[in-house]
Amino acid sequence: MPAPVPRQKRATIFDVAAEAGVSRGTVSRVLNGEPYVSASAREAIEAAIAKVGYVRNTAARNLATQSSGAIALIVHEPHSVFVDDPNIGAILLGINSSLSAADYQLVSLIIDTERDSQRVTGYLGGGFVDGAIIVSAREGDPISQAIADLRLPAVMIGRPDNQPQLPWVGIDNRGAAEQITRRLKATGRSRIGMIAAGLDRDSGRDRLAGFRDALGDGYDESLVSRQSFYTHDAGVAGMAELLRVDPLIDGVFAASDAVAVGALEALASAGRRVPADVGVVGFDDSAWARRAQPALSTIRQPAGDLGARAAELVLEQVRSGSPAADGVLLPTEVVWRDSA
Template identity: 85%
Template sequence: MSESTTRLKRATIFDVAAEAGVSRGTVSRVLNGEPYVSAAAREAIEAAIAKVGYVRNTAARNLAKQSSGAIALIVHEPDSVFIDDPNIGAILLGANAALSAADYQLVSLIIDTERDSHRVTGYLGGGFVDGAIIVSAREDDPISQAIADLRLPAVMVGRPDNQPQLPWVGIDNRGAARQITERLRGTGRNRVGMIAAGLDRDSGRDRLAGFREAMGEAFDDTLVARQRFYTYAAGVAGMAELLRIDPDIDGVFAASDAIAAGALETLRNAGRAVPRDVGIVGFDDSSWALRAQPALSTVRQPAGQLGARAAELVLEQVRTGSLASNGALLSTEVVWRDSA
């Protein structure tokens, strides 16, 4: 059987006009919400639309308007992080809620490889989206530069130091890390280390800087286990490294809740009780924090609000044709539970 006999033909405005017994112009006026159409004609057209299965060609309409009606959410993370990190999902949902309220569609684009970067760059240059939200941008990220070159309305979640000066929304990672580390030390811990991650982006570097500040003269760089991603596996490996370096370690700041949960597994397997032998704190107040045993002391960051605010800033640029305010910091808070 040939393709032409199996593919359904898309109903057109001419089919609607023929079925309703009116002109194409009358159908067009109804579709565009224009007046000067009789109630009888409008009723006949609506019935014809339902009968022939007409669906408006949004792509053609958007081409005429020079607008796609879509905003891209670009996540620069491997698959493992996308699955492990609940913050990405919360950012996505927050952005989607704000865009939906403005009748915009969210398009998710995941960058895991260099090939993905080239593919996404080409997609962004094709006019398929009106703007972009960038999550987890790294140093020398080609996507951020491509967006700046395209003059595409965009907002970063976070603010890498060496990226184009795009508007951004974020949190005070450094101050929050310092605050929770100071509280951990206040429980009487003497040998405190950190499982650091994401050091190729602002969040990871700032959390390490905040930890260093809180430790002061007690900071020991050998007690910093550096991992690449904010994952459970990074916590397992990082905690094993810290125990090899100093079996007497009694406090750990994990750069994310997923990392802290992995560290808890390593500590259990090593026969170390939490918080009796080792106090541990995380960062995010994600679902990992409540699933962990014991429940994690952590920093609560408003991931959903970050996504919503980023979407609002992008839409502001789309509407006005100019850059949004340069940056916005949202507040965090320490949530103290049983792990420390």
């Protein structure tokens, strides 16, 4: 049996100092980006770091500074939704862009089960991150309360009304849903239904409320299919349900683009033409909308900007030690294409 390979000793700041022929203090000033180091000494130290293979001990630095240099992104979605939802991807990239510019690391934490909630709560209390950004917070969310109790700098994407009053960044889901439903109604549709999703969070509830606002007295509760998640499968199931309730339905507002594309497929399977027989609109202006056949009319929300602004708000709290502004609304717009 071969003998185990001995673990290579990690290079230290003393090794760098000895190789460069300078004091440990001079090496420390270079590593910390401090002035008052000659160009020749700085060059010697940088060459020594490369030669001895020195890697800074981040854990020790964090212990000394009481800072982790990391921000958590907490996503309350099943794993399949996290992977398939392009909005979450755009939000993540927006967050990472802002954090990267500030030399902060993004840590993604996905909550799919109660066990995940317990694990993440313990992680947040361990000092591993300096702040948190929460996406898709739901009713009775224990993570939001844990963050409030820890007084951890945090920002919500969205603005749940039944959670601790944390700073937030979001869009006017209710107003945007009303706007696109009115546009759909103006095409002459008279039997308009909705595939509602995510009703355990503010975005889903507000989009349903906006749909109801737009239809007024013409709102028909039986033409609302309630689904759990903003997914393609929800669209297929929801559209099938609406067709059973009213085979003559001629307009559908889907709560997201992924849901809308599922509805388009269900309509095609039922022999219903879009938009000739049924007009369909979605919400997000994600990759789902642009790849749909026909191309999907939808609401464009600035997912990347939501992530970037959330990161900026949480970093402001980390740096100042005080809470950020209560909330920030970003604009949306109707994008009208062939599906309606």
